[in-house]
Amino acid sequence: MRYKETELKGLIIIEVVPFEDHRGKFYRVYCKNELKNIGYNKELIQINQSLTNKKGVIRGMHFQYPPKAETKILKCLKGSIFDVVIDLRNRSPTYLHWHSEILTAENMKMLYISEGFAHGFQTLEDNSELLYFHTELYSPDYESGIRYDDPKIGIKWPLEIVDISERDRSFNLIDNDFKGLTI
Template sequence: MIFEPTSLDGSYVITPSPRGDNRGWFMRSFCKQEFETIGHTKEWVQMNHSFTATKGTIRGMHFQIKPYGEIKLVRCIAGAVFDVIIDLREESPSYLQWFGAELSAGNKKSLYIPEGFAHGFQTLTEDAELLYLHSAYYTPGYESGVLYNDPKINIQWPLPLTEISERDKSHTLL
């Protein structure tokens, strides 16, 4: 695996190293020893899977409040998405900056998202699916979000918005 630091402190785009032959391919998505090289030592305690049918849909920007903050590892396993993170750590040099990357079934890349970040995505294709690993359990009452079009952040979504949930439209401005 190749860990490429993003412009936001502590986050990484991870490119796997698939090995293939006439049968197909095999790759490692996670290796505890390799992730320790970027400082990841927490256990993954929950795995989620999302499906989004419509191209242009935005989901996000979600996070959990302390003490239930979480690290996420996100990978697209069907279709393609523009995956976005926002650094919400006040002490960070990249505070209130955002980063986006295309994750797709084709490029097999993952995004490592530290605790203290908001996360969301826009589907670039129909029928997009994501797998998420989480270092903390979902805790009702501790979830929050940043408005997807907050002018203070100014995320440059690649497509016109087609769908968004009422919950995601109701997040407040920073």
Template sequence: MNLRQTKISGVVIVERAVFKDHRGAFSRLYCEQELSAVIGERRIVQINHSFTNTKGAVRGMHYQRPPHAEMKLIRCLKGCVWDVAVDLRADSPTFLQWHAEELSAENHKMMVIPEGCAHGFQVLESESELLYLHTAFYQPSSEAGLRYDDPRLAITWPLPVADLSARDQQHALIASDFSGIKL
């Protein structure tokens, strides 16, 4: 596994080796030893899966507040998505900046999103599926989100937004006095 740091500290792209032969292909999804530089002492405690029908749909921008903040490792199993991480950490030099990466079944990339960052994605191919590895259990009382179209973030979505959940439509814009998440 090759680990590539992005401009946002802790947001890492994992590029995995794929071994192909006449039968198909094999690749490692997760290796604690190879990812130890990123994962540290954390444990994967929950694995989620999403399936999104509509090309152009946006899911996010979601995060969990402390004390239930979580690191996520995201992998696209089918289709293709524009995966986005937003830095919400107080005193971070990249506060309110975002990084996006195309994740697809074809490119085998995985994105690591640390605690204190929001996550969302836009579906670039219909019927896309994502696998999420989490370092904290889902806690509804700690759930939070950002508007996908918040002007303070100015995320560049590659397609017009075709579908958005009622919950994601209700996220408020970032308040002018928001100073970030303290971990």
């Protein structure tokens, strides 16, 4: 695995390096010892998989407040997504900045998303599938989100939005009362 820093410290692109021969490919998706090189020192608690049927659907922007803030590692298994991460760490020089990355089954990129970020995506193809590794359990009492269309963030979604859940649509816009996350 190769690691590529982004402008958001704590958001890292993991480039998988497959071993290939006449039989096909073999590659690692997770290795705790290798991930220690980028500061990963948590235990995986939960692994989730999502399938989104339609192109243009948005899921997000989700996060959990401390003490249930989580690190995520994610990989696109099928199709493709426009993946977005927002820095919510109130002491960060990139507070409220966002980064996007296209993840596909073919490019095999993964994202390492540290605690203190909101995450979401838009599907670029029908039947796009994601695998998520989490360091915390889903905790409804600590979960929240940022609106996908918040003008203070200004995410430029690449496709027309064809669907978004009522929950994701109902997140508040950022206002002066939002203090970010202290991690």
